[in-house]
Amino acid sequence: xxxxxxxxxxxxxxxxxxxxxxxxEYFQLGLNEFEKEKFDKAWDLFDKAIELKPxxxxxHYFRGRCSLxxxxxxxALDDFHIATNINKYDAENHYYKARCEWHLERYNNAxxxxxxxxxxxxxxxxxxxxMGIIYQKLKxxxxxxxxxxxxxxxxxxxxxxxxxxxxxxxxxxDYTSALHEFNxxxxxxxxxxxxxxxxxxxxxxxxxxxxxxxxxxKSISLDPSVKICFYYRxxxxxxxxxxxxxxxxxxxxxxxxxxxxxxxxxIQMLRKMIGTNSF
Numbered sequence: 001x002x003x004x005x006x007x008x009x010x011x012x013x014x015x016x017x018x019x020x021x022x023x024x025e026y027f028q029l030g031l032n033e034f035e036k037e038k039f040d041k042a043w044d045l046f047d048k049a050i051e052l053k054p055x056x057x058x059x060h061y062f063r064g065r066c067s068l069x070x071x072x073x074x075x076a077l078d079d080f081h082i083a084t085n086i087n088k089y090d091a092e093n094h095y096y097k098a099r100c101e102w103h104l105e106r107y108n109n110a111x112x113x114x115x116x117x118x119x120x121x122x123x124x125x126x127x128x129x130x131m132g133i134i135y136q137k138l139k140x141x142x143x144x145x146x147x148x149x150x151x152x153x154x155x156x157x158x159x160x161x162x163x164x165x166x167x168x169x170x171x172x173x174d175y176t177s178a179l180h181e182f183n184x185x186x187x188x189x190x191x192x193x194x195x196x197x198x199x200x201x202x203x204x205x206x207x208x209x210x211x212x213x214x215x216x217x218k219s220i221s222l223d224p225s226v227k228i229c230f231y232y233r234x235x236x237x238x239x240x241x242x243x244x245x246x247x248x249x250x251x252x253x254x255x256x257x258x259x260x261x262x263x264x265x266x267i268q269m270l271r272k273m274i275g276t277n278s279f
Contacts, residue, residue, distance in 0.1 A: 022052055023048075023049045023050075023052035023053035023056055023059070024049070026045050026046070026048040026049035026052070026059075027045070027046065027049040027056065027058065027059050027062075029045045030042045030043075030044075030045030030046040030049065030059070030062060030063075031062065033045060034062060034065070034066065037069075039066040039069045039070050040066075040070070042062070042066050043063055043066035043067065043070070046059045046060075046062050046063035046066065047063060050063065055086055057083050057086040057087050057090075057093075058083075060079045060080070060082045060083040060086070061079065061080070061083045061090075061092070061093060061096070063079050064076045064077075064078075064079030064080045064083065064096060064100075065096065067079065068096065068099060068100060068103075071103075073100045073103045073104050074100075074104070076096070076100045077097065077100040077101070077104070080093055080096050080097035080100060081097060083097075084097060088116075089120055090120065091116075091117040091118070091119075091120040091121035091124050091127070092117070094113045094114070094116040094117040094120065095113070095114065095117040095124060095126065095127050095130075097113045098110040098111075098112075098113035098114045098117065098127070098130065099130065101113060102130065102133075102134060107134050107137070107138060110130070110134060111131060111134060114127045114130055114131050114134075122154075123154045124154070125150075125151040125154035126151075128147045128148070128150040128151035128154060129147070129148070129151040131143075131147040132144045132145070132146075132147035132148040132151060135147060179199070179202055179203070179206070182195065182198065182199040182202060183199075186199065191222060192222075193218075193219040193220075193222040193223040193226050193229075194219070194226070196215040196216070196218045196219040196222070197215065197216065197219040197226060197228070197229050197232070199215050200212045200213075200214075200215030200216045200219065200229070200232060200233075201232065203215060204232070204236065209236050209239075209240065212232070212233075212236055213233055213236055213237070216229040216230075216232050216233040216236075217233065220233070227252065227253050227255075227256040227257070228253070230249040230250070230252045230253040231249070231250065231253040231263070233249050234246045234247075234248075234249030234250040234253065237249060238250075238266070238270070243270050243273050243274050244274060246270060247267055247270040247271070247274065250263055250266060250267050250270070251267060254267065
């Protein structure tokens with residue numbers, strides 16, 4: 001009888017080891033799919049790993065990341081909640097838990113989780129960045145600026161924080177400082193068309209029409225699909241009485257937004273000013 005019990009015990013151990021190994025294999029396969037951004041496939045593989053090993057922290061973390069990418073925020077939150085319970089010392093667990101709360105517009109919960117992320121990683125610049133975004137959304141501009149500053153201090157080359165900091169200054173009317181922040185962002189990422197577009201908007205607000213046209217032109221050269229830049233540039237060219245150039249820009253914009261009645265009316269006005277319908 002003892003021999004039979006021993007054999008059963010030995011078989012149970014083998015099965016347990018095989019299952020543990022299979023959980024690891026599923027996890028690794030899930031990572032491979034995650035890196036390829038095939039989040040549906042990755043989710044299934046992490047799910048299988050969790051079936052075999054329910055307290056597999058990293059499998060919960062990455063399954064949560066997949067759910068977050070798939071915009072299934074409540075499911076993602078469940079996984080990050082489990083991950084933080086298993087390992088509360090991992091700042092990333094708290095950070096992504098906060099991202100779920102942010103998407104669900106539970107901002108106080110998100111801020112609380114971000115504070116926890118910073119406790120375990122005081123240099124977590126993305127946590128500071130996200131806190132800045134939340135405070136900005138809540139129109140708490142001083143707090144937003146404070147956290148963007150902390151993000152930049154934690155990672156001086158993190159240009160996204162400088163960009164958002166510039167938006168705070170723009171909202172509060174500090175255009176000179178906002179322009180400085182945009183210049184800083186562009187220095188670190190000179191090929192981002194949206195940075196030029198936003199600096200162009202700011203320059204237009206500040207009355208620098210030449211600089212604004214230069215920025216919109218640069219944005220279009222980097223990514224012609226940013227059609228709104230044709231609209232912005234067209235409006236400036238219209239007011240500068242460069243009617244042909246303005247109409248070409250507005251017609252380009254209208255192709256992407258054919259139901260924009262105001263632009264249609266403006267183009268008709270430009271045709272009359274130019275004195276021809278041949279454009």
